[in-house]
Amino acid sequence: KTHLITSIFWMVDLVSNFFVGYYDESVIEMRPAFVAMRYFRMWFAHDFLLVTSDWALVAVERLTDDWKALIPGILMGRCARLMRLLRLLRLVRAARFWTIIRPLERFITTDDARSLLGIIKLLLGVVVLTHMVACAWYAIGNSEQSPGVPTWISSLKKSEAGSEQHRTALYYYTTALHWSLTQFTPGSMEVVPRNSAERVFAVCILISGLILFSSLVSSITAVMTELRSRNFERSRQRCMVNRYLSERRVSFRLGNRITAFLRIYGYAPAKRPLQEEAIDALARLPETILRDLHYETYKPALITHPLFARMQHHDSSCFVALCHLAATHEILVQGQVLFRCGDTATKMYFLSEGACEYYLGVSDVDPTFLQSPSHVCEAVLWMEWEHRGRLIAGSYCELVSIDAQKFQDMVGYGSGKLSGFREYCQLFWDNLFPEGTDFQSFERVTDLNCEAKDAARWVSLAFPGEVMKRRPSMGSRWTHMSFS
Numbered sequence: 001k002t003h004l005i006t007s008i009f010w011m012v013d014l015v016s017n018f019f020v021g022y023y024d025e026s027v028i029e030m031r032p033a034f035v036a037m038r039y040f041r042m043w044f045a046h047d048f049l050l051v052t053s054d055w056a057l058v059a060v061e062r063l064t065d066d067w068k069a070l071i072p073g074i075l076m077g078r079c080a081r082l083m084r085l086l087r088l089l090r091l092v093r094a095a096r097f098w099t100i101i102r103p104l105e106r107f108i109t110t111d112d113a114r115s116l117l118g119i120i121k122l123l124l125g126v127v128v129l130t131h132m133v134a135c136a137w138y139a140i141g142n143s144e145q146s147p148g149v150p151t152w153i154s155s156l157k158k159s160e161a162g163s164e165q166h167r168t169a170l171y172y173y174t175t176a177l178h179w180s181l182t183q184f185t186p187g188s189m190e191v192v193p194r195n196s197a198e199r200v201f202a203v204c205i206l207i208s209g210l211i212l213f214s215s216l217v218s219s220i221t222a223v224m225t226e227l228r229s230r231n232f233e234r235s236r237q238r239c240m241v242n243r244y245l246s247e248r249r250v251s252f253r254l255g256n257r258i259t260a261f262l263r264i265y266g267y268a269p270a271k272r273p274l275q276e277e278a279i280d281a282l283a284r285l286p287e288t289i290l291r292d293l294h295y296e297t298y299k300p301a302l303i304t305h306p307l308f309a310r311m312q313h314h315d316s317s318c319f320v321a322l323c324h325l326a327a328t329h330e331i332l333v334q335g336q337v338l339f340r341c342g343d344t345a346t347k348m349y350f351l352s353e354g355a356c357e358y359y360l361g362v363s364d365v366d367p368t369f370l371q372s373p374s375h376v377c378e379a380v381l382w383m384e385w386e387h388r389g390r391l392i393a394g395s396y397c398e399l400v401s402i403d404a405q406k407f408q409d410m411v412g413y414g415s416g417k418l419s420g421f422r423e424y425c426q427l428f429w430d431n432l433f434p435e436g437t438d439f440q441s442f443e444r445v446t447d448l449n450c451e452a453k454d455a456a457r458w459v460s461l462a463f464p465g466e467v468m469k470r471r472p473s474m475g476s477r478w479t480h481m482s483f484s
Contacts, residue, residue, distance in 0.1 A: 007054040014047045115227045122220045129212070133180035133205055138173055140198055150194040152179075159190070180205070184213035237262075257335035275329060291324040298327040301352040301400040304373040306456040307424065310463060318410055326406035332356075332393035340390040345380040345447075347401040354397030360389040360446055368448060369394070377447045378455075379432065380404040382425045388446050424462035431458075 017039050021030040029035065108114050141153040153172060179191045183205045193199040241262060245255045276282055285293070302323065303309040312319040330349075332338060338349065341361050351374045357367040358376070370376070370391075379385045381404050411421050432449060 004058055007051070007058050010047070010051050010054055014044075014051050017043065017047070111230065112227065115223050118223045119220060122216055122223070126213070126216055129216075130177060130180045130184070133183070134173065134177040137179055137198075137201065138176040140201055141172075141176070143197075152191050152194050152198060155194050156191060184209045260334040261336065263333075275331075291320055294324045294327065295320045297329070298323040298400050301350040301373065302327065302402070304350065304452070305375050305378075306452060306459045310459050314463070322402070322407065322410050326403045326410065328401050328403070330399045330401055332397040332399065334393055334395050336393045338391040338393070338399075339377075339387045339447075341387055343387045345377055345385040345387050346405070347403055348378050348380055348407075349376045349391075350374075350400045350402075351376070352398050352400055355394040356397060357392045357394045358389055358446070358448060359392070362390075368446075370448075372397075378428070378449045379447075381407055382428055391447070420463045424458050427458040427461060 018032070018036050021028050021035060022038060023029070024034075029038075108117060137152075141151045143151075156172075156175065175191060178189055181187060182189050183202070193202045241258070244250075245258065250258075282290070282293075299312065299319075302319075303312050308319065308322075311322070330338075332354070338356070339345070351370055351372045353372050355372070356370040356376075358370060359365075359367050376391060377385065377387070381402070428450065431454060432445065
C-alpha cells in the first residue's frame with residue numbers, strides 16, 4: 001500500500017511539472033510550451049524512469065501466484081532488485097529542494113536570521129549525509145553473502161541473542177545511523193565491519209569524511225563564531241553607552257533619544273532599512289534598470305501630492321526622470337531634527353512612514369503633528385526659502401525628499417507644460433501671500449504650506465484638461481522668486 005501511494009505521488013508530480021513556471025532572467029515564464037520544453041531538457045527523463053520503475057515494482061508485487069509460477073524465480077528476483085535500485089534515483093530529486101528554498105531567502109532581511117538559516121541548512125546537510133551513509137551501510141549488512149561470511153547485522157543478532165524485541169528494521173536502521181555518525185566524529189560503538197565489502201566501505205567513508213564532513217563542521221563553526229562575535233560586540237557597545245550615560249548623569253529624556261538613535265543605527269537588533277548607497281551591487285546596474293528601480297521606490301510617496309500625481313499620469317517620462325535624478329530616501333529616528341528655523345531650504349519632503357512634530361520659530365510649545373502621508377516645505381520648489389520652524393521626528397520616520405534645484409531643471413524652459421507650472425506657482429504664491437500682505441512681517445507663514453485639497457484645486461485650475469507628452473529639457477533652469 002505504501003508503494004502504491006508513493007507511486008501515485010510521483011506520477012502526479014511528473015504531470016504537474018508541465019504546469020509549473022520558472023524564472024527566466026527575472027521574468028516568470030508561464031507559457032505551457034516553454035515550460036514543457038524546459039522540463040523535457042532537465043528532469044523529465046529522470047522522473048519518467050523513476051515513475052516507470054515504481055509502477056513496475058508495484059505490478060510485480062501484485063502478481064498472483066499463477067503468474068509468478070510462469071516467471072523464473074531468479075529472473076524475478078533480479079528484476080525486483082534492479083527496480084529497487086532505480087528507486088534510489090529519488091535521492092537525486094533532493095537537489096531540487098534547494099531550488100525551492102533559495103527564493104525564500106530573499107524574505108530574510110536580518111543578519112541574525114540569515115546566520116540561523118545558514119546553520120539550519122548545514123545541519124540539514126549533515127543529517128542527509130549521515131542518512132545516506134546509514135542506508136548504504138544497512139544495505140551492505142543485509143545483502144546476501146557467501147555461506148559462512150558474517151555481516152555486521154548477523155554478528156549483532158548473535159551478540160544480542162534473546163532480545164527478539166530489538167530485531168526490527170527500525171532498530172537496525174538506527175544502529176546504522178549511529179555507526180555513520182561515529183565515522184565522522186570521535187565517537188565509537190560496538191558495530192564494526194565483519195567482511196571485506198564492509199571493510200572497504202568503511203575505509204571509503206572515512207576518507208570521504210576527512211574532506212566532506214570536516215568542511216561542513218568548519219562551516220558551522222564559522223557561522224557560529226560570526227554570530228557570537230556580532231552579538232558580543234553589540235552587547236559590549238550597549239554596556240559602554242549605558243555606563244557613559246550613567247557616569248555623566250545624562251538626563252533621562254536625552255538618554256532615551258540616544259538609545260532610540262542607536263537602536264536604529266548602532267548596537268541593538270532593530271529594523272534598519274538599507275539605503276541604496278550602502279549596496280555596492282546596485283551601483284553596477286545599468287542606467288535603465290536604475291531608473292525603473294527609483295521610479296518604483298519613490299512613486300508611492302510622491303503621488304500623494306496632487307501635482308506629482310498629475311505629472312505621473314500625464315507626463316510619465318518627466319516623472320520617471322524626477323524620481324531617478326531628484327528624489328532621495330531619508331530616515332529619522334525619534335527625536336532627530338530634520339531642519340531648524342533659519343536654515344536655507346533645498347528640498348521638499350514627503351513623509352511616507354511615521355509621525356513628526358513641527359514647531360513654528362524657536363518655540364517649544366503648540367506643535368503641529370504630522371502623520372504619513374504628508375508633505376513639508378513645498379515652497380522651496382517655487383522660490384528661495386528659509387525654514388520657518390523646526391521639524392522633529394516623533395517616532396521612527398521614513399521620508400522621500402525632492403531636490404528643488406533638480407526639480408526646476410526637470411520642468412525647464414521651452415516646454416509645453418511650463419505655462420501650467422507657472423499658473424500653479426502663481427496660485428501657490430497667492431495662497432501663501434494674499435493680496436495686501438506685509439512681506440516684512442509674515443509670522444503666520446510656516447513650512448506647512450498647503451493641504452492636499454488646496455493643491456488638488458490648484459492643479460485642476462493650472463492644468464485644465466492638458467495632456468503633457470513632451471520629454472523634459474534637462475538643461476534649463478526655473479526662475480527663482482524671493483521675499484526680497
